[in-house]
Amino acid sequence: MVLSPGGTNIPVVQAMQDDPFFHCYSVADERSAMYFAIGLHLQTGEIVATSCTSAQATRNYVPGLTEAYYKHVPILAITTSKLERFQYNDYMQAPDQTSLPVDSVRKALICHLLQMRTLVF
Known part of the structure; x- marks a missing residue:
């Protein structure tokens, strides 16, 4: 698991780091992270x-995803997004993440937030 921590993917990062099944590498720069994943x-x-987190971070994956696509390197890119109400509303860095070039992703899926819970310990 190659993680580029950011604001919206903190729950994913924490879940992966807390699970002994995954071996995690932290690479802050998304472009570098994708090439690290290919290697x-x-x-x-x-x-x-x-x-990676939302917005431009996802777009920074594209050069590496394109290389992976043509080299037939299987990469699972998990990107997180701000809530839909923030997209297209002049909210800083909230573009549509599903419109990536066809030669950079084989399949794009959207998993909507089912329920938010507040955990109290």
């Missing part, structure tokens, strides 16, 4: 998952 796959032969 990790080429070294191990395993599918590599990546996670």
